[in-house]
Amino acid sequence: MTEHEYDVVIVGAGGAGMRAALESSQRAKTAVLTKLYPTRSHTGAAQGGMAAALANVEEDNVEWHVFDTIKGGDYLVDQDAAQILCEEAVQAVLDLEKMGLPFNRTTAGKIDQRRFGGHTRDHGKSAVRRACYAADRTGHMILQTLYQQCIKQDVEFFNEFYVLDLILNDDPQAAEGKDVAVAGVVAYELSTGQIHTFRAKSVIFATGGAGKVFKTTSNAHTLTGDGMALALRRGIPLEDMEFFQFHPTGLAGLGILLSEAARGEGGILRNSEGERFMERYAPTIKDLAPRDVVARAMANEVREGRGCGPNKDYVLLDLTHLEPAHIDEKLPDITEFARTYLGVEPYTEPVPVFPTAHYAMGGVPTTNNAEVLRNNHDTIKGLYAAGEVACVSVHGSNRLGTNSLLDINVFGRRAGIAAAEYALTTEGHDLPADASSLVTDQVEKLRATVGGDGTERVADIRRELQASMDRNVQVFRTSESLAEAHKLVGELQERFKNVAIHDRGARFNTDLLEAVELGFLLDLAEVVILGAEHRKESRGGHYREDFPTRDDENFMKHTMAYKTKDGIRLDTKPVVVTKYQPMERKY
Amino acid sequence: MTTAESKAPEVEPLRPIRSGRSRNHAEQWSWLFMRGSGVLLLVLIFTHLFINLFSGDGVNQIDFAFVAGKWASPLWQIWDFVMLVLAMIHGGNGMRLLINDYARRTWMRKTLKTLLAVCVTTIVVLGSLVIFTFDPCPLDASGDLLPGVPTFCEDVR
Amino acid sequence: MTATAEAPSKAGEVPSFDVTLRIQRMDPDGTPDHPAGEEYWEEFTLTMHGTDRVLDALHKIKWDVDGSLAFRRSCAHGVCGSDAMRINAKNRLACKTLLKDLNPKRPITIEPIKGLPVEKDLIVDMEPFFASYREIMPFLMTSGPTPERERLQSPEERARFDDTTKCIMCAACTTSCPVFWTDGQYFGPQAIVGAHRFIFDSRDEGEWDRLEILNDKAGVWKCRTAFNCTEACPRGIEVTKAISEVKKALNTGVV
Numbered sequence: 001m002t003e004h005e006y007d008v009v010i011v012g013a014g015g016a017g018m019r020a021a022l023e024s025s026q027r028a029k030t031a032v033l034t035k036l037y038p039t040r041s042h043t044g045a046a047q048g049g050m051a052a053a054l055a056n057v058e059e060d061n062v063e064w065h066v067f068d069t070i071k072g073g074d075y076l077v078d079q080d081a082a083q084i085l086c087e088e089a090v091q092a093v094l095d096l097e098k099m100g101l102p103f104n105r106t107t108a109g110k111i112d113q114r115r116f117g118g119h120t121r122d123h124g125k126s127a128v129r130r131a132c133y134a135a136d137r138t139g140h141m142i143l144q145t146l147y148q149q150c151i152k153q154d155v156e157f158f159n160e161f162y163v164l165d166l167i168l169n170d171d172p173q174a175a176e177g178k179d180v181a182v183a184g185v186v187a188y189e190l191s192t193g194q195i196h197t198f199r200a201k202s203v204i205f206a207t208g209g210a211g212k213v214f215k216t217t218s219n220a221h222t223l224t225g226d227g228m229a230l231a232l233r234r235g236i237p238l239e240d241m242e243f244f245q246f247h248p249t250g251l252a253g254l255g256i257l258l259s260e261a262a263r264g265e266g267g268i269l270r271n272s273e274g275e276r277f278m279e280r281y282a283p284t285i286k287d288l289a290p291r292d293v294v295a296r297a298m299a300n301e302v303r304e305g306r307g308c309g310p311n312k313d314y315v316l317l318d319l320t321h322l323e324p325a326h327i328d329e330k331l332p333d334i335t336e337f338a339r340t341y342l343g344v345e346p347y348t349e350p351v352p353v354f355p356t357a358h359y360a361m362g363g364v365p366t367t368n369n370a371e372v373l374r375n376n377h378d379t380i381k382g383l384y385a386a387g388e389v390a391c392v393s394v395h396g397s398n399r400l401g402t403n404s405l406l407d408i409n410v411f412g413r414r415a416g417i418a419a420a421e422y423a424l425t426t427e428g429h430d431l432p433a434d435a436s437s438l439v440t441d442q443v444e445k446l447r448a449t450v451g452g453d454g455t456e457r458v459a460d461i462r463r464e465l466q467a468s469m470d471r472n473v474q475v476f477r478t479s480e481s482l483a484e485a486h487k488l489v490g491e492l493q494e495r496f497k498n499v500a501i502h503d504r505g506a507r508f509n510t511d512l513l514e515a516v517e518l519g520f521l522l523d524l525a526e527v528v529i530l531g532a533e534h535r536k537e538s539r540g541g542h543y544r545e546d547f548p549t550r551d552d553e554n555f556m557k558h559t560m561a562y563k564t565k566d567g568i569r570l571d572t573k574p575v576v577v578t579k580y581q582p583m584e585r586k587y
Numbered sequence: 588m589t590t591a592e593s594k595a596p597e598v599e600p601l602r603p604i605r606s607g608r609s610r611n612h613a614e615q616w617s618w619l620f621m622r623g624s625g626v627l628l629l630v631l632i633f634t635h636l637f638i639n640l641f642s643g644d645g646v647n648q649i650d651f652a653f654v655a656g657k658w659a660s661p662l663w664q665i666w667d668f669v670m671l672v673l674a675m676i677h678g679g680n681g682m683r684l685l686i687n688d689y690a691r692r693t694w695m696r697k698t699l700k701t702l703l704a705v706c707v708t709t710i711v712v713l714g715s716l717v718i719f720t721f722d723p724c725p726l727d728a729s730g731d732l733l734p735g736v737p738t739f740c741e742d743v744r
Numbered sequence: 745m746t747a748t749a750e751a752p753s754k755a756g757e758v759p760s761f762d763v764t765l766r767i768q769r770m771d772p773d774g775t776p777d778h779p780a781g782e783e784y785w786e787e788f789t790l791t792m793h794g795t796d797r798v799l800d801a802l803h804k805i806k807w808d809v810d811g812s813l814a815f816r817r818s819c820a821h822g823v824c825g826s827d828a829m830r831i832n833a834k835n836r837l838a839c840k841t842l843l844k845d846l847n848p849k850r851p852i853t854i855e856p857i858k859g860l861p862v863e864k865d866l867i868v869d870m871e872p873f874f875a876s877y878r879e880i881m882p883f884l885m886t887s888g889p890t891p892e893r894e895r896l897q898s899p900e901e902r903a904r905f906d907d908t909t910k911c912i913m914c915a916a917c918t919t920s921c922p923v924f925w926t927d928g929q930y931f932g933p934q935a936i937v938g939a940h941r942f943i944f945d946s947r948d949e950g951e952w953d954r955l956e957i958l959n960d961k962a963g964v965w966k967c968r969t970a971f972n973c974t975e976a977c978p979r980g981i982e983v984t985k986a987i988s989e990v991k992k993a994l995n996t997g998v999v
Contacts, residue, residue, distance in 0.1 A: 040824040097894040100884030109896030152883040220818040459807030502811030505773040508864040511811035614965040688926040
C-alpha cells in the first residue's frame with residue numbers, strides 16, 4: 001500500500017475534473033485521479049455544442065437562456081443555480097476560446113453559434129442560435145483543450161487509478177448541524193493492482209455518469225456511475241436519480257449518439273409514412289423540441305405502428321435535403337458513424353435512429369459552489385462534486401442539449417476554486433489506520449473467487465440488468481414495469497454476492513474491475529427504479545403511463561435517496577424557485 | 588460566498604523546454620542536402636550515362652583513350668568530381684541514417700559511423716586524386732609514350 | 745418498448761457467421777501454461793453477427809470465455825482512442841472495424857500496437873507516447889494582454905489547421921511508423937500532428953518554439969514519408985501531409 005498526501009484530490013479527468021484541476025492546481029497541491037487516460041474521458045464524445053448567450057449571430061440574452069433551462073427541466077430546476085449557469089456561460093465559452101479551443105467561426109471571425117433543441121428566443125417564440133460549436137466534435141475539442149492546459153500547468157495526473165472508496169471523518173447521516181468532513185480517498189492502481197490511499201483536505205468528484213445501467217446507451221463502457229455509487233454507499237444521498245435523459249437520435253440498435261446538431265442544422269425526423277411527425281407533438285419548434293419530448297414522440301410513433309424497418313422499431317433521421325458540403329462541414333463525424341456502423345449513406349438515405357440512454361440529470365446533490373450536501377441543509381466539509389456525477393440542480397428533470405458542456409465548465413471551475421480555497425484554510429483529517437481495508441477486502445474477496453465456488457458471471461448479471469432497465473425503465477414507465485425491474489434488481493444483487501471472476505492476476509486485472517463496476521451499477525439501478533416508482537407523475541425525462549401528467553402539488557420537489565442499513569430511504573428536497581412559476585410546458 | 592469571483596493567478600511561465608535532446612539545425616541541412624543532391628545527381632548521372640553509353644559509338648567507344656579524352660577537358664573533370672563528392676556524401680548520409688535507425692547500441696553506432704566516415708573520405712580522396720592528377724599521355728622510363736595512349740598524344744609531343 | 749432485441753442489430757435478421765480470432769497474449773504475472781512475460785498466440789472461435797465489430801468479439805471472449813483477456817476500451821465508437829490495436833497487421837480501432845470487412849473466413853490476427861512496451865495482452869505502456877506529445881508544447885501561446893472577448897479568427901484561418909484538431913491520441917499513427925519502431929526517440933507522427941494543430945493556428949505565437957523542437961534530430965527530419973501513419977489514422981487525418989507542411993515551414997521560414 002502506498003500513501004499520498006495532497007491538498008486537493010480530483011477524481012475523474014473529464015471536462016469537469018480538468019476544469020477544476022486548472023483552477024485548483026494554481027492555488028493548492030492537486031492530484032487528479034482518473035480510471036482512464038484523461039483524453040479518453042467521455043466529454044470527448046459530446047458533439048453538438050456549448051450554450052451561451054453570446055449573441056454573436058442573432059439577438060439573445062442570458063434571461064432567455066435561464067428561462068429555457070428552467071422550462072426545459074420541467075420546472076424541477078433550482079432557479080438560482082440556472083441563473084448562475086447561464087450568467088457564467090458567456091465567460092466560460094470565452095475562457096475556453098482563450099485557452100485555444102478552435103470554435104467554428106462566423107465570417108466576421110467571431111465564435112459561430114447554431115440552433116439546438118429547447119433553446120429559444122424570447123421565452124419560446126422561436127429557435128435561437130445559442131450553441132457555440134466546433135463542427136460536431138465540440139466535446140472532443142473541450143477535452144483536448146483542457147488537457148492541453150493541464151499540460152501547460154503541469155497538473156499531476158494519476159492515470160488508470162480507480163477510486164474505490166471515499167473516507168469521511170464521520171457518518172454523513174449524522175444529525176443536522178454536526179461537522180462532517182472529508183479525509184481522503186482509496187484507489188486501486190490498474191497497472192500493479194496496488195492499493196493507494198490519498199489523504200486530502202478537499203476531494204472533488206467528477207466521475208461522470210452511469211449510462212451503463214441501460215443496454216442501449218450513448219455512454220462509454222466505463223461510465224458505471226462510480227462516484228455516485230461510492231457516495232451512496234458512504235451514506236451520502238443521491239438526488240433525482242429517476243430522471244434519466246434518453247437522447248432521441250441514437251443509431252438504431254447500437255445507441256451511438258447522433259448529435260442534436262443534425263436537427264439544429266436542418267435534419268428532420270420521419271416515421272414510416274414519411275411524415276414529419278414532430279409537427280404534431282411540438283408545433284412551434286418541431287424537431288428542435290427538448291429531448292424528452294422528441295424521444296417520447298419517437299417511441300410513441302413506433303408503439304403506434306409507424307416505425308420503420310422490418311421490425312418497425314425505429315424512425316428515420318432525414319438529412320438528404322441538406323447539401324453534402326454543408327453536412328461535411330458541420331456534421332462530419334456523425335455522418336461517418338452512420339456509414340461505418342450501419343452502412344447508410346446520409347447524403348442519400350435517411351438514418352435509422354431510436355432513443356438511447358444518454359445523461360443522468362440526477363446525482364450527488366451539491367450547492368451552487370459544488371459543495372456536496374449530506375442532507376437538505378448541511379454540506380460535507382471539503383467534499384465537492386461537478387459534472388454529470390453532481391446534481392446542482394441545473395437540469396431539473398430534463399437537460400437541454402449543450403447545457404452539459406456548459407455545466408462541466410461552470411461548475412467544474414467553481415468546484416476547483418472552492419476546493420482549493422477550502423483546502424488552504426484547514427489542516428484536514430487524518431485517514432484512519434484501516435482506511436483501505438474495505439477496498440482491500442473487496443479486491444481480495446473477488447480475487448479469491450478465481451477457480452473457487454462463485455457460480456455467477458459478471459457479464460450475465462450485467463446483461464440481465466441492462467436488458468431489464470431498457471425494457472422497464474426507459475422512455476415509458478408504469479408501476480408494473482417498475483415493479484418488475486425492482487424485483488429483478490433485487491435478485492441480481494443477491495446473485496452478485498456469488499459472482500466469480502477469471503483473472504487472478506495483479507496487473508491490469510480489468511476482469512476484477514468490471515465486477516466492481518457491476519456492483520456500482522446494481523446499486524444505482526435500484527435508486528433509479530425506486531425514485532421512478534415513488535414519483536407518481538410525469539415530468540421531463542420521467543414518464544409514467546399510469547400518471548401521464550405533471551403533478552406540481554405533490555411532486556414539485558427533488559427526490560433524495562439515502563442508503564441506510566435497512567435499504568434505500570427516500571426523502572424530498574424543495575425546489576428553489578426565484579422568478580419563474582411553473583407553467584404548462586408546450587413547444 | 589464569493590468563490591466564483593475569486594480570480595485565479597495568471598498562469599505565466601511557458602515552461603522551458605525540458606527535453607535533453609540536442610538542438611541544432613544539422614538534421615534540417617542533412618534533409619535539405621539529400622533532396623538537393625538527389626536532384627543534382629539525377630542530372631549528373633544521367634548525362635554521364637548518356638554521354639558514355641549512347642552518344643557517338645555507344646558502349647563500344649569506352650576505352651582508355653575515351654576516358655583520357657574526357658578528362659582532358661576541365662568541364663568533365665569538374666563534372667566527375669562533383670558527381671563523386673555528391674554521390675559519396677549522399678550515400679554516406681543515407682547510410683548514417685540507417686545506422687541511426689538500426690544500430691541500437693551506442694558503441695555499435697559509433698563504430699559503424701566511424702567506419703563509414705573513413706570509407707567515404709578514402710574514396711573521395713582517392714577519386715579526386717585520380718581525376719585531377721590524371722595524365723592522359725604517360726611516358727615509360729625511357730621517355731617514350733606507353734603503348735595504348737590516345738593518338739592525340741603524338742600530336743601533343 | 746425496447747430499443748433493441750438481444751442481438752445488436754439494425755433490424756430483422758442479421759446474418760451470423762463463425763470467426764476465429766488469433767490474439768497475441770502476454771501475462772505479466774504468468775499463467776499455469778505460460779511463464780510471466782512470455783508472448784504467445786491464442787485462438788478463439790466465436791459466432792458473431794454482420795454488424796459486430798472487432799471490439800464486440802473481444803468483449804464476447806472476455807465476458808463469456810476468458811475474463812483474463814486484457815485490452816483497453818471506453819467509448820466504443822471511435823472517439824476516445826483507447827482501443828487502437830494491430831488487426832491483420834494494420835493499426836486500427838477495434839471499435840471501428842467491422843468483422844465482416846476483414847474476411848472472417850480467415851483467422852483475424854490481433855496484436856498490441858508496435859513500438860511501445862507491452863504490459864499485458866493488448867495493453868501497452870502509453871507513457872512514452874504521451875511524453876512526446878507533452879514535449880511539443882501542445883497549448884496555445886500568446887503574448888500581450890488577454891482580450892476581453894474572443895480572439896478573432898476567420899473561417900479560412902480556422903480551416904488551415906482543422907484536419908489536425910481531429911486527433912484523438914490513439915497512437916495508431918505513431919505505432920505504425922517504421923521509423924518509430926526502430927527509434928523510440930523519434931517524436932512520432934502524433935506529436936507532429938499535435939504541434940501542427942498549433943503551429944498553423946493564426947492565434948498562436950509559439951510556432952517557432954515548436955518548430956525549433958521539431959527541427960531536432962528526433963523531429964520531423966526522421967520522417968521518411970512511408971505514409972503508414974496516414975493509412976492508419978482512424979480519424980482520416982492526412983498525417984504525412986501535416987508533417988510535410990511542418991518541414992516546409994522550417995525550410996521556407998514561412999508559417
